[in-house]
Amino acid sequence: MSPREYQQMLAVLRLELRKTFFSKRSWWVYLLAFGPTLVCFVHGASARHRGELAEDTMIFAGIFQFYYLKLAIFFGCLGIFSNLIRGEMLEKTLHYYFLTAARREVLLWGKYLAGLAASLIIFTSAVTLAFFFIRMHLGQVFQDYLVRGPGLAQLQSYVAVTVLASIGYGSVFLLLGLLYRNPMIPAALVMIWEAISGYLPTLLQKMSMSYYLKSLTPVQLGAEGPLALIAVAVEPAPPELAVTGLLLLSAALLMYASRKVRTLEISYSE
Amino acid sequence: MSADRIVFDNVSRFYGDVLGVNRVNLTIPPGVTSLVGPNGSGKTTLMNLMTGLIRPTRGTIRVLGIPPDRPEELMLKLGYCAQYDACPRGLTGRQFLYSFLRVQGYGDAEAGELTRGALERVNMTEAADRKVAGYSKGMRQRIRLALALAHDPPVVVLDEPLNGLDPMARAETIALFREWGRQGRYVIVSSHILHEVDRISDQVIMLSYGYVVAEGQIQGVRSEVKEQPVQVLVRCDRPQMLASRLFQLNHLVEAKIHEESRSLLVRTRDADGLYLMLNKVVTEDGLDIESVAPADDDVHSVYQYLIRPEGSTA
Numbered sequence: 001m002s003p004r005e006y007q008q009m010l011a012v013l014r015l016e017l018r019k020t021f022f023s024k025r026s027w028w029v030y031l032l033a034f035g036p037t038l039v040c041f042v043h044g045a046s047a048r049h050r051g052e053l054a055e056d057t058m059i060f061a062g063i064f065q066f067y068y069l070k071l072a073i074f075f076g077c078l079g080i081f082s083n084l085i086r087g088e089m090l091e092k093t094l095h096y097y098f099l100t101a102a103r104r105e106v107l108l109w110g111k112y113l114a115g116l117a118a119s120l121i122i123f124t125s126a127v128t129l130a131f132f133f134i135r136m137h138l139g140q141v142f143q144d145y146l147v148r149g150p151g152l153a154q155l156q157s158y159v160a161v162t163v164l165a166s167i168g169y170g171s172v173f174l175l176l177g178l179l180y181r182n183p184m185i186p187a188a189l190v191m192i193w194e195a196i197s198g199y200l201p202t203l204l205q206k207m208s209m210s211y212y213l214k215s216l217t218p219v220q221l222g223a224e225g226p227l228a229l230i231a232v233a234v235e236p237a238p239p240e241l242a243v244t245g246l247l248l249l250s251a252a253l254l255m256y257a258s259r260k261v262r263t264l265e266i267s268y269s270e
Numbered sequence: 271m272s273a274d275r276i277v278f279d280n281v282s283r284f285y286g287d288v289l290g291v292n293r294v295n296l297t298i299p300p301g302v303t304s305l306v307g308p309n310g311s312g313k314t315t316l317m318n319l320m321t322g323l324i325r326p327t328r329g330t331i332r333v334l335g336i337p338p339d340r341p342e343e344l345m346l347k348l349g350y351c352a353q354y355d356a357c358p359r360g361l362t363g364r365q366f367l368y369s370f371l372r373v374q375g376y377g378d379a380e381a382g383e384l385t386r387g388a389l390e391r392v393n394m395t396e397a398a399d400r401k402v403a404g405y406s407k408g409m410r411q412r413i414r415l416a417l418a419l420a421h422d423p424p425v426v427v428l429d430e431p432l433n434g435l436d437p438m439a440r441a442e443t444i445a446l447f448r449e450w451g452r453q454g455r456y457v458i459v460s461s462h463i464l465h466e467v468d469r470i471s472d473q474v475i476m477l478s479y480g481y482v483v484a485e486g487q488i489q490g491v492r493s494e495v496k497e498q499p500v501q502v503l504v505r506c507d508r509p510q511m512l513a514s515r516l517f518q519l520n521h522l523v524e525a526k527i528h529e530e531s532r533s534l535l536v537r538t539r540d541a542d543g544l545y546l547m548l549n550k551v552v553t554e555d556g557l558d559i560e561s562v563a564p565a566d567d568d569v570h571s572v573y574q575y576l577i578r579p580e581g582s583t584a
Contacts, residue, residue, distance in 0.1 A: 262339070
């Protein structure tokens, strides 16, 4: 990428951040991200509550795996990334980008980075705040857990998983927004696949993003309730493999999106 | 292919089974070229093909030697004001221009300078810091026009650029187009307003149902329409006497006298024969002729002859 193209990509990033992500229309993404943060704050600020550190650690692990990973980051990325191209098609404004002296790939990468910046800012801050809020009532115990115990390392892992989830789901939904007039239908299929992956045979589980993301979470949770009977326990993937695999998959999806965007046509009437 | 022309070589574009344009062969020289035709005739399709927003099903296009699938080169030389009225949300007019000039590749200072110049050119400086969403249709048209022109491209493609403009702005915009045409730029305009097309155009391209039915300078196009009698308006001191003499001609179709304006509207299948006869009447009968002018070599007439009879609406 030439210096001029780098500048163009940054210009797309700035423009997208200004006009889309930090506007009033993105309120639902903030609600999705910061809703549990607020609940954790209420929990932590409650004077009557005197829970154990281990209990709060497990509660947060549950919130992260079952809410943030499966719901908030998934749907947040769906809303943010699928709109980068498809949203502009619906609003009939994509042609302004295509009529600039920039390679289409440069525009696509600028948009992807803008989506990534927005989702990272929103979700990493929401997860980090929730991590602190849920234990803040523990006082010195929490400080020791952070400074001398595994607290800081766990926080780093949660943030890293959030980053990887945004990169991975972002590339999936950017591509779906590029390929499909209504990306919600293929997105629903992806969601179902990710949701049931824990009940699939080992090989199929390894073909889902959630398997690798769950492998990287610092606190592993087993299946509970009636569904635990049909869950298939699989060894977590080694961290190096999980990180490398997710990044390679995202890179491959983005490369494919870069090829497809070169031949994308403006057809607002469809 | 020529590097100083806009060339369509056997270009077809289909939308599924629906024809957009078919077998278009065009070479567009510098100057103002108007695309004329009813809705659905293929004007916007041609413009979108030329600017790379859509791709041809068959054939090749070159704009000053550059294929439209290389926007990084083409858009340095081309500005397109499309018909789509929407503008990106949340931006003021100034931010809209500045932001897309930055995407175009200009640095901060240069983009700021070009933004100021473009805003002045379309008289939008005062409204520049208001949100585009609050603009009237005419203001949105002007701000989109400003974006297409901001980087001063040699090729300007404008889809219905006069829509929504008030009379003053229309006159200024038309003057701007003519000035650019004189400077040797390529100004491609589509318009439904035929008398304005007449005022603007150095050449026209007439489209009907996806086919180019005529192209070139309007007088040349008119002379090719052989099946329609030529109309000539003669102002003279004795229109009745002239009419009686002209009825001796075999090729005369109609002669209509306008007493109040002392003129005669003649329809003939042989314009040269008519002019010879006029010379004869002047010398033999001492007719005092004030003016002789073709009455149907304008875009409107040619449009009526070539396109309107097929049942379409202008």
